[in-house]
Amino acid sequence: MISAPLAIFLMGPTTSGKTRLASLLYKELPVELISVDSALIYRGMDIGTDKPSKTDLQCSPYHLLDIRDPKEVYSVFNFRNDALNVMASITRRGYIPLLVGGTMFYYKALLEGLSVLPPSNLQTRKLIEDKANKVGWPYLHSQLQEIDPISAKLIHINDTQRILRALEVFLISGKTLTELNKNSGESLQYNVLQFVMVSMSRLFLQKSIEDRVYRMLELGFEDEVRVLYSRGDLHMNMPSMRCIGYRQMWSYLSGDIPYKRMIETTIYATRHLAKRQMTWLRSWKNDLYWLDSEKPDMAYNKILQVIRSRSESFCKNSK
Incomplete structure (x- = not known):
């Protein structure tokens, strides 16, 4: 260097x-x-x-x-x-x-x-947003806590964009943001x-x-x-x-x-x-x-x- x-x-x-x-x-x-x-x-x-x-x-x-x-x-x-x-x-x-x-x-x-993350998918995003409209974003944040506790700790409960993206990445790739960010x-x-x-x-x-x-x-x-x-x-x-x-x-x-x-x-x-x-x-x-x-x-x-x-x-x- x-x-x-x-x-x-x-x-x-x-x-x-x-x-x-x-x-x-x-x-x-x-x-x-x-x-x-x-x-x-x-x-x-x-x-x-x-x-x-x-x-x-x-x-x-x-x-x-x-x-x-x-x-x-x-x-x-x-x-x-x-x-x-x-x-x-x-x-x-x-x-x-x-x-x-x-x-x-x-x-x-x-x-x-x-890290190389999967691109956004409109259909997956709509599924997550529809669920959020029914159960609320705090509930989805609690789901993220179960799936990826490290990312959930870094994402505020009111940060809907980042909650959405974290769940989207998991649904598309089957891997958490924490896993993908290691690379x-x-x-x-x-x-x-x-x-x-x-x-x-x-x-x-x-x-x-x-x-x-x-x-x-x-x-x-x-x-x-x-x-x-x-x-x-x-x-x-x-x-x-x-x-x-x-x-x-x-x-x-x-x-x-x-x-x-x-x-x-x-x-x-x-x-x-x-x-x-x-x-x-x-x-x-x-x-x-x-x-x-x-x-x-x-x-x-x-x-x-x-x-x-x-x-x-x-x-x-x-x-």
């Missing part, structure tokens, strides 16, 4: 300061930024996803931002194909892809490839430097999450979701509306929970997300450079140091 092009991953839990650090690196290094976030792909979902402002994007533009309408489904397969195409284009222009975000499954899919596809043909931006203080992270939720509300998050709510072609079980914050605000607008409860559940869900992200990272099989989000200047200098030393070694090896 010595001759393979360089790529940089800047990972970490929510509110860890990845976006700000990426902007600084964009100004200093020959990089182009790629978003690795399953929520930032949606247009019109800006405040709740903490999307960089238009002013910030003019200074530090991103690829794979605002590429889907909230009514559209965007899979990990879509992301991997899009990311590989963008990375190749960036490399051809003589720049380094810098991938920034917190959707860990996307990073894993890029690094290790994806990954082609790995990433890049020399990847992987950095993790994370707070070393649990209290600091929790306070950052709480501050972010209240800042979202001050910036007009409720009005943003009201626009989506009033469209008429979106519903709570769509992947876009299951994003943290949007799901809770949708429940508030529907009259299912009071305003105070909406805030509490948003904070709780965001903290739980950060915990899951850290679980992914602690189990990561690849070498990671850990950075302290409470010391952003040191994190910035550390990345520059590592990249420059690695780039020099590539130059020496290529001679």
Whole structure:
């Protein structure tokens, strides 16, 4: 892999300061930024996803931002194909892809490839959907738990698209998603430097999450979701509306929970997300450079140091 092009991953839990650090690196290094976030792909979902402002994007533009309408489904397969195409284009222009975000499954899919799954079958899907209409998706999730407990644990009970796909794969192939995912596809043909931006203080992270939720509300998050709510072609079980914050605000607008409860559940869900992200990272099989989000200047200098030393070694090896 010595001759393979360089790529940089800047990972970490929510509110860890990845976006700000990426902007600084964009100004200093020959990089182009790629978003690795399953929520930032949606247009019109800006405040709740903490999307960089238009002013910030003019200074530090991103690829794979605002590429889907909230009514559209965007899979990990879509992301991997899009990311590989963008990375190749960036490399051809003589720049380094810098991938920034917190959707860990996307990073894993890029690094290790994806298993070859059977294509969707309309007849099989209709059978599953008809059954769901009769017995409900929670019951189908419990069936998935019996068939493939590992996948069921990773799929939320309200994630109807992924429940449907997992059951569909089993009915078509006779094998579970867990079995098929053991046979990954082609790995990433890049020399990847992987950095993790994370707070070393649990209290600091929790306070950052709480501050972010209240800042979202001050910036007009409720009005943003009201626009989506009033469209008429979106519903709570769509992947876009299951994003943290949007799901809770949708429940508030529907009259299912009071305003105070909406805030509490948003904070709780965001903290739980950060915990899951850290679980992914602690189990990561690849070498990671850990950075302290409470010391952003040191994190910035550390990345520059590592990249420059690695780039020099590539130059020496290529001679």
